[in-house]
Amino acid sequence: MKDVNVLMVGVGGQGVILASDAMSEIGVLSGYDVKKTDSLGMAQRGGSVVSHVRWGKHVYSPMIKRGEVDFLVGFEQLETARWAPFLRPGGVAIVADVVVIPISVIGGTIPYPNWSQTEGVLHQYTNQVYLIPAPKIAEEVGNPRAVNMVILGFLSEFLELKPEAWTDNIRQKLPPKFVESSLRAFQRGAEKAKAMRQVKGVGK
Amino acid sequence: MKQLLSGNEAIALGAYHAGVAAATAYPGTPSTEIIENMARLDGVYVEWSTNEKVALEVAMGASYGGVRALASMKHVGLNVAADPFFAVSTTGIIGGLVVVSCDDPGEHSSQGEQDNRHFARFAKVPMLEPTDSQEAYDLMEWAFKISEEFDTPVLLRSTTRISHCKTVVNVNRERQANLKQAGFTRSPTKFVMVPSNARPRRNAMEERIIKLRSYVESFPMNQTIMGDRKLGVVSSGVAYQYAREVFKDASFLKLVTTYPFPEDLIRKFAKEVERVIVVEELDPYLEEELRCLGIPVIGKEFISIIGELTPEIVEQGAIRVGLLPAPPKPSAQPKAPPVQLPARRPQLCAGCPHVGAEYVLRKLCFQGSGSPGPIKKDEIIVTSDIGCYTLGVYPPLAALDTCACMGASITQAIGLEKAKVPNKVVAVLGDSTFMHSGITGLVDAVYNQANITVIILDNGTTAMTGHQGHPATGISARGAKATTVKLEKVVEGVGVKDLHVVNAFDLKAIESAIKHCLETKEPSVIIVRGPCPLNVKIKGKPSKVDEDLCTSCYMCLDIGCPAISLANDKAVIDAGVCLGTACGVCAQVCPQEAILKAE
Numbered sequence: 001m002k003d004v005n006v007l008m009v010g011v012g013g014q015g016v017i018l019a020s021d022a023m024s025e026i027g028v029l030s031g032y033d034v035k036k037t038d039s040l041g042m043a044q045r046g047g048s049v050v051s052h053v054r055w056g057k058h059v060y061s062p063m064i065k066r067g068e069v070d071f072l073v074g075f076e077q078l079e080t081a082r083w084a085p086f087l088r089p090g091g092v093a094i095v096a097d098v099v100v101i102p103i104s105v106i107g108g109t110i111p112y113p114n115w116s117q118t119e120g121v122l123h124q125y126t127n128q129v130y131l132i133p134a135p136k137i138a139e140e141v142g143n144p145r146a147v148n149m150v151i152l153g154f155l156s157e158f159l160e161l162k163p164e165a166w167t168d169n170i171r172q173k174l175p176p177k178f179v180e181s182s183l184r185a186f187q188r189g190a191e192k193a194k195a196m197r198q199v200k201g202v203g204k
Numbered sequence: 205m206k207q208l209l210s211g212n213e214a215i216a217l218g219a220y221h222a223g224v225a226a227a228t229a230y231p232g233t234p235s236t237e238i239i240e241n242m243a244r245l246d247g248v249y250v251e252w253s254t255n256e257k258v259a260l261e262v263a264m265g266a267s268y269g270g271v272r273a274l275a276s277m278k279h280v281g282l283n284v285a286a287d288p289f290f291a292v293s294t295t296g297i298i299g300g301l302v303v304v305s306c307d308d309p310g311e312h313s314s315q316g317e318q319d320n321r322h323f324a325r326f327a328k329v330p331m332l333e334p335t336d337s338q339e340a341y342d343l344m345e346w347a348f349k350i351s352e353e354f355d356t357p358v359l360l361r362s363t364t365r366i367s368h369c370k371t372v373v374n375v376n377r378e379r380q381a382n383l384k385q386a387g388f389t390r391s392p393t394k395f396v397m398v399p400s401n402a403r404p405r406r407n408a409m410e411e412r413i414i415k416l417r418s419y420v421e422s423f424p425m426n427q428t429i430m431g432d433r434k435l436g437v438v439s440s441g442v443a444y445q446y447a448r449e450v451f452k453d454a455s456f457l458k459l460v461t462t463y464p465f466p467e468d469l470i471r472k473f474a475k476e477v478e479r480v481i482v483v484e485e486l487d488p489y490l491e492e493e494l495r496c497l498g499i500p501v502i503g504k505e506f507i508s509i510i511g512e513l514t515p516e517i518v519e520q521g522a523i524r525v526g527l528l529p530a531p532p533k534p535s536a537q538p539k540a541p542p543v544q545l546p547a548r549r550p551q552l553c554a555g556c557p558h559v560g561a562e563y564v565l566r567k568l569c570f571q572g573s574g575s576p577g578p579i580k581k582d583e584i585i586v587t588s589d590i591g592c593y594t595l596g597v598y599p600p601l602a603a604l605d606t607c608a609c610m611g612a613s614i615t616q617a618i619g620l621e622k623a624k625v626p627n628k629v630v631a632v633l634g635d636s637t638f639m640h641s642g643i644t645g646l647v648d649a650v651y652n653q654a655n656i657t658v659i660i661l662d663n664g665t666t667a668m669t670g671h672q673g674h675p676a677t678g679i680s681a682r683g684a685k686a687t688t689v690k691l692e693k694v695v696e697g698v699g700v701k702d703l704h705v706v707n708a709f710d711l712k713a714i715e716s717a718i719k720h721c722l723e724t725k726e727p728s729v730i731i732v733r734g735p736c737p738l739n740v741k742i743k744g745k746p747s748k749v750d751e752d753l754c755t756s757c758y759m760c761l762d763i764g765c766p767a768i769s770l771a772n773d774k775a776v777i778d779a780g781v782c783l784g785t786a787c788g789v790c791a792q793v794c795p796q797e798a799i800l801k802a803e
Contacts, residue, residue, distance in 0.1 A: 011548070024370055028208050035336075036208075037369040039312065046766055047550035060448040061515045062369040082545050102548040106769050107600070107761050110546040117543045 001032065003056035004159065005064045009083045010049050010075030011100045012040075015148035018173070019073075020051035022152060026169050027055040030161050037062040046103070048079050072122075073155055075148065076100050081118040087125040094154055095122075096134035096147055130154070130196055137188045143181035153189025157197065163190070209373045211366040214337035215276070215304055216241035218344030221377040224248055225271035225299070225386070228259035230640060231669035232278030233313035234367040235306035239276060240672075243681045247379070252672050252681045255610070255640040256281035260288040260303060267292075267301040267357075268395060269386040272348050276304035279320050280609065284641070286323070289357070293327045294405045295395055296355035296412075299384065300348030303329075306362045309485050310512030313668075315590060315609065317510070319486035324359045324463035328409050330416050331359040331463040335444045337371040339425065339460065345377065346425070354412050354419075361462075363485065364512065365442040413464055420461040421468050428473055429456040435527065436477030438470065438490055438501075446515040447483040450522060465493050474499045481506075481527065485513045552595050554767040555742065555783030557663050557708035557734025561632070562596035563763050563793070564714045565659075566603035569630060574602045581626050584722070589613035589633035589642070592668045592736075593661050600764045604632065611641030618645070618654040628722050630657045635691060636666035636674040643694060649727040650699040657721040658729045661708070662691060663736040671739045695729045702726055708734025711792045737783055744786030745802030746779040753798035760790045760799065775799070 006023060010016040020036055027034040032055035039050040052064045069087050074080025074095040087093060095118070105112045113121075115131065122129045134150040143149075149170065156166050167183055174182050209217065216238050219227065226249040229239040243250045249266070253259035256277040263275035277285060282305045289303060305323065308314040324331035332347055334340040340362065347358040393401045420426070435454040439447045444458050457473040459466070474480050474494070482491040482503035491503035506521035507513065522528040552559050566574060569584035579585070588594055588604040589612065597604045606616055617631035633642050638660050649656055666672040673679035678688030695703050702724050704717040714732060721728035735742060746767075754774045761768060767781040768790060775798070777790075784802050791799040 012550075021370075024208055028206065028372055033372060034208060035369060035371045037365055040368070046548070046553065048548050059371075060445040062365060062371070062442070062445065063514050065449075065515045065519070078545060078548065081543070101769055102546055103551050103600075103764055103766060104549060105546045107758065108546060110544050112546060113543050121543055 001057070004054070004071070005069050006053040006071045006073060006155070007064055007069045007083055007086050008051040008053065008073045008075070009079040011079060012046055012049055014049070014075045014098075015145070016049045016051055016075050019148040019152055020053050022166075022169050022173060023053045026161065026165050027053070029169070030165055032056060033059045035059045035062040048082070050083065071155060071158065073151060075151065077115065077118050078102070078112060081113055081121045084121045084125055087122070089125060090128065091126050092128045092158060093122045093126060093130065094151065095129065095131050096151055097131055098135060098147065128200075130193070132189070132192055132196070134189070137192065138185050141181050141184040141188060143178060143185060146178070146182050146185035149182045149185035150189035150192070153186035154193040156186070157190050157193035205375045207373050207375050208370050209337045209341070210237065210368060210370045211334065211337050211340045211362055212237035212306075212368070213241050214340040214373055215344060215360065215362065216245070217375065218341040219274050219302065219348075220245050220248065221379050222300075222345045222348045223272050223380055223383045224274050224348070225383060226263060226266035226273040227276070228253045228262045228274070229276045230254070230256045230259055230281060231666050231672040232256075232281050233669055234308055234364045235276045235278045235281070235304065235362075236669045236672065237367070238304060239681060240670075243683070250681045252674060254675060256285040257288055260285040260292070263301060263303075264288055264292045266386075267297045267299045269299065269388055270384060271299040271386050272301075273299060274302045274304065276306070278314065279305055279307040279318050280314060280316060281305075282320055282323055284610065289323065289329070290327045291397065292357045293329050293409060294397060294402060296405070296408065297351055297357060298389070300351035301357040302344065302347045302351060302360055303357055304360045304362065306364070306367045307486070308364050310364070312364055312512075315607065317486070319489060320359075320361055321462060321489045322487070324361070328413055329357050329359050329463070330354065330461070331361055332460055333361050333441045333462050334366055334460065335441060335458060336366070337369070338373045340366065341373050341375065342425065343460065350416075350419075354416055355408070356412055359463075361441075363441060369442070417464045417467070420464060420466045423461045423466065425460040426466055426469060427456075427458045428469070429458070430476070431455045433476060434478045436473055436480045437483055438473070438480060438494065439483040440490060441485060443483045443485045443513055443518075446513055446518045449515045450519045450528070459490065462490065467497060470494060470499070471497060483507060483518055549598055550595055551598065551764060551766060552592065552601075553737060554765055554781045555737040555744070555787040556592070557732070557736065558593040558596065558661050559601070559763050559765065560708055560711050560789045561659060561661055561714050561732045562593065562601045562603045563789070564711055564718060565630065565632070566601055566762075568715065568718055570603060579627060583627060585617075585620055585625065585627050585629045587613045587616045587620070587629065587631045589631075589637045591634035591637050591661075592663075593632060593634055598764075600762045610637055611645055614642055614645030614649060614656070614658055617656040617658070618649050618652065621654050621656050622652070628657075630659060630718070632659045632661060634667075635660060635662040635664065635676050638691070639675050639689070643698070646695065646700065646727070646729070647698045654727055655725055656727055657718065658727070659718070660691060660729065660731045662731050662733045663708075663739070665736050665739045667736045667739065671736065691731055695731070700727055700729050702728035703731070704729070705731045705733060708732045709787055709789055711789065737786070742783060742786045744784040746782035746784040747777055747788065747791060747802065748800045749775045749777055750798045750800055753796045755796055755798075757795065759793050759795060763789055763793055765790060
């Protein structure tokens, strides 16, 4: 079993913590030692959220070192750009097509970076960059709040676990009325990953 | 059973399985979840206390009554509770008493940084420090045992990365069915600290520490791990995990009992390795102890005394002083054009009831400027406190002049007024902070006739830490109905005659109340009332901008609402975020009446 370092980043209220909790529990159920830590600060008030999840034979530090992130999972574009230096060379950046403009941009001097700028930042560290239309997919499955499930589904394609490991946890974690749509969102995320990896020519 | 638990969950469960009967706290990051988790378990008395001093005194009373008790707080909370902390160290305990202090290195969500390990030595209280959730769980059992065996409170010290980190825990205990019944035994020489009783207790404290010194020598959770004997690392807390990550082959001494120290164990370890280093977060606490033992050691020479550690900081420091080889230079990376990334600061939410009052304060008191430097005579000083509303210091609201510690808004205002600054002074604080330590300040203002205005921003909850109840909410720690302490009654009761209660979303009413209070010659209070939208999940119909009426004056941007942005130089409102009919502050600010509230 390979060690896995995942950094999940986003903005307060996007479901980053729920997703990283799921990641951690799935890691434990799959036989890994797991540590995870969140930097929330005053995140519920619109600040950035960062979640470190580490799977390994024996994990010491809960925090991942700069340059050692295997998967940078961005729930928001600007936040993904901000944490790009944590990627290991050749790591995978998964970015949801979500833009949340911070108040400092409105009437401020530093503009919000466009996607090609963000992609440029990420490309300094890796050429494996995936921008996924997660909000659109979530909308299509009838649960606009399931953006985090689309992202988890996408990520699951890169990690060699049985799909049930993920879906069982999702079933357990969510209120019953959101389970079916969340599972559909997860499934669509996984399919999207398959399709995009074929285009990129990156096999398992 | 294996469970993934945060440090705070593990502390709560560990204490529960150790038979804790009473658990108290005032919420504070990163300690809040201890009581939140405890409140989900049956058979324990759990309370949100008015403040940390109250919390510890309640726990102390329960301990005197013969049952096991716990009080938890953030690092600065122990400053508030320092008085009972020293007092209970003097009297000792009956039922085991554990004080949990969660420090916040790096000030993720705090007004200051401090290393509470000093409190243990200062108050002569034994201290335990876990390095992960498993140890947090296990140590709670030990903490209560030590407390009872040595007639002492015990300090369990955690930090953000222990409290807010999930690790795998083998939950191998259960709560005993038959816990000790409460009962008080009269013992004035132990409980009544008049000088003649307190002096013998001082002797008992020192004797206790001597006994504990020999006890910790064989404490099973202090651990020596022998690897390469060229380098020996002494460490504790989460810093131990970073050290293991960075010094892969070294020998380690992991200390869990960090007051008093296992001196022989440390000496023995130092003899077995060629060179000793200390890896610790914040102050050179262990390092100084090793120096006192005559062990040559480095620590703060390579790891900063300031801020939260990361494995990277430890690694880079080690490379800098030659403890680790320098890494090979990375091959040149492709250069993309440098992109400056805008900051994302926390901000008040859409529909936040604090926005209106802070906007009016900026307009009235700062006269729209608020730039640093000597202020004009007719400007007003706004002293502030600790809570969500402190975010009003950031632009565009930028409406606050001070923020120091809980309750200080009112008392600093009194001091400024009594110093005879030429400006009027307004104090701003929240409902929870007012209960915590604002009341005594208000009593002082009435007693000493301070001509100040106090604005209580009453959002009906302790919002910043995640919506806990407090005395004015009428909601208990278990979420049940409790007696409500009415803010108005308290304010009137302490003797304030000039009291106003206004709607947080009515700018005119707020402005006229403030203007009125500034003219009176006595202490005045304005309660600005409106619910926290995150707490009560209010959803109003969103407002809209009439593009034809919008003249791009940007006045609506001055309230800093996250729902408002610009598109083609016109204001736009994000309907998914706006609380519209439940708020409507922006519509009152727009001079063109271009913002339309839904019908």
